[in-house]
Amino acid sequence: MTLTVEPSTPVRRHASLADRARAFLPKIVLAPSFALILFFVYGFILWTLYLSFTNSRILPIYELVGFDSYVRLWSQPNWHMAIKNLAIFGSLYIFFCIALGLLLAILLDQRIRGEGVLRPIFLYPMALSFIVTGTAWKWFLNPGLGLERAMHQLGWTSFKFDWLISTDMAIYTVVIAGVWQASGFVMAMFLAGLRGIDGEIIKAAQIDGASTFSIYRRIIIPLLRPAFLSAVIVLSHMAIKSYDLVIALTGGGPGNATELPSTFMYSYTFTRSQMAVGSASAVMMLMGVAAIMIPYLYSELREREK
Template sequence: MASAPAQADFKTRLQNLIPKLVLAPSLAVIFLFVYGFIIFTGYLSFTDSRILPSFNLVGFENYSKLFRLSHWTTSITNLAIFASLYIGISTLIGLSLATFLDQKIRGEGLLRPIYLYPMALSFIVTGTAWKWLLDPGIGLEHTMHLWGWTSFHFDWIKNSDYAIYTVVIAAVWQSSGFVMAMFLAGLRGIDNEILKAAQMDGAGNWQMYRRIILPQLRPAFLSAFVILSHLAVKSYDLVIALTGGGPGRATELPATFMYSYTFTRNQMGIGASSAVIMLMTIAAIMVPYLYAELREKK
């Protein structure tokens, strides 16, 4: 008959083992369908795969072809325009809204969910709604004409020179409230004693924000940049719902390029190489951030 200490030790081991057994299937599925397929995609990028996967290695030929394609160059240019405006404007609007709400105004409890509401929607819904709003035939321009303002024209969504900016508008509308929440949390976390001491020393509002508040919001700025950059690089559903990548290729981004070359043009090897480039871009943003966070905790 087992002794009491042995039974207690067995029970402790069993309690420690049960959570691992419960989580094991989920972890296995994650490793297979996330990391496994990432590795498989990387492998396909070095093969001559077309409509179906091939195991005939061609080295860096797909990457060489990729960077010679004008479509890829266009998507990279569009991403640079979209990402810079999207990140910059969302950060500015989010910080402004957070500063406004931090003044302890009346109705803050009502305004916060209003600002955050767009983030609760999917990018598909956002893209579809803004497509209707910006369509000259049924949206804002049509409404203005019905009201008698016939000189009003806003056809950016149909104009290849300005279509990318409609994607920026829709993306900023969706994400600014989320950025506001991050900055508001940062503002509420600043020690009031520091602010009171600065006021007693004669610091004005501008000096307080420039020398005390904004420097202490550095983690919020960094988090906002990382999240928005990640969303910008992998933007697909918003573009497809809003413009479909058009007119022409005016709003094509790397994500839409990857999909079209993999599933429409049957160039799986080139599509996989573009996906690897996107993954490396996101990793270049995420890895330094995670390293800095872990180093700071240590």
Template sequence: MPVVTARRQRRSFADGIRDGLPKLVLAPSFAIILVFVYGFILWTVYLSFTTSKMMPIYKWGGFDAYYRLWSQPNWYVAMENLAIFGVLYIGICIALGLGIAILMDQRIRAEGILRPIFLYPMALSFVVTGTAWKWFLNPGLGLENTMHNLGWTSFKFDWLVNPKMAIYTIVIAGVWQASGFVMAMFLAGLRGIDGEIIKAAQIDGASTVAIYRRIIIPLLRPIFLSAFIVLAHMAIKSYDLVIALTGGGPGNATELPSTFMYSYTFNRNQMNVGSASAVMMLMGISAIIIPYLYSELREKNR
């Protein structure tokens, strides 16, 4: 009996170590995330209600920073630019990604080569993407200068220095980088559709257009939603792409909430206003992600 009891104790001890080891390994990462992500989020929210200027000041200021934020003309410019950039960036990426995915799903011979080519831009940082497109779109260095050297002297493409068109250069660079990632998401969704459903529709005489419009695309609804969430999140927090490509200019033509936040926090020494803009960005991201998480959890419970 003592021997059996000792074996049971050793077995229970080993089971306890095996069950607790994953928690022990993940504990440092969890603590770091808790402090440096959620802790600093709460700290930023608190700073937005203080009178902080160049340095944090923990004197309560109420909603003064938010009143000042919404009285800044640059903030409205940033919000308008975000609306233009977000709508075009998300819409074009989804449309282009879906179109490329449908073409790739036709089992073309060069798929093994084309798929990495489309995915490669996503492997680059936004700084590299912004710098490369800045060179390409610069009238004195890139596309316009090349066309002039080839003899097409009337060619003009000055969007990068045109205040009315500069925001669209951000869209071009962003779409170039993210559309391949969206293509991969849709391609995975297309490859996961049961072929028997499509064969049954073909036997019933449905055309290819009807199959995609009534069967395949509706089945891709979760992919559409996931792509929208990812792209919206990237659009709201876009900073490095704008800084590398246009620097927020010309003037404030490409100002976004993220560049506004940095400018008011570190350049204009209005930390409370910068924190308030960061909180507004957080609310925008939360308004997108929380309903998505709620719908996912509700479907799992069902």
């Protein structure tokens, strides 16, 4: 009787090498992108942080001078105006986007006729860039060629809507344009949350005699807490870094009536040749984003651990 020994060792070795190559291939593919992100995002964040502790002006100066640029930053009236405008714009922008987005989501959740047409119409503004949105609303709100002129041509000569050129009201035109663009995106978030709620819970509440208002107030809206939190995080981030919308719509004016931290950072870095002060304002914006993101990420990690 003859025994044959199968050459199993080389086959296993080749299989093991193939498995290792397959496991290592995604890392090789992602390595260039990871390196570029590491350099161009986090590398420049660290570089900006370093410049904020220097006395750089039109060109970088690498000699550290401490917190001098931060002292100069907080002594600038334009910076205080930018913080005030961010508080107005951010609070109104978040509130009206969430309120309008929730209302539209509840409307579409009723399975109304034409939902397939209305949903992309509401979402369409988010597909536009902020430059396009700002330019379109600039034309629409311009007293000389937009809404006010159209009303005058229709015979309503007493109609007046000059917020765009008013130092007191110009910031609210930025709110209007921002809400118009982002509310559809918030609607999509809430609609996804509404469609994910178990219908049996609602049916049980209806059998118990709960009114529609009570069902939404006591059951549905509390269940949408993750969608609310995500909307606030996304909108806060968008509000802090809003730049192109303001530049296209008002240019930061009239005067500095619509100055935001992002426009302040750009003007002081590239127009007024105060690179250190501009870098300090960028660091302050980064701290604002971090103050929003870190608690959110911490709460998410705690939820996963549970």
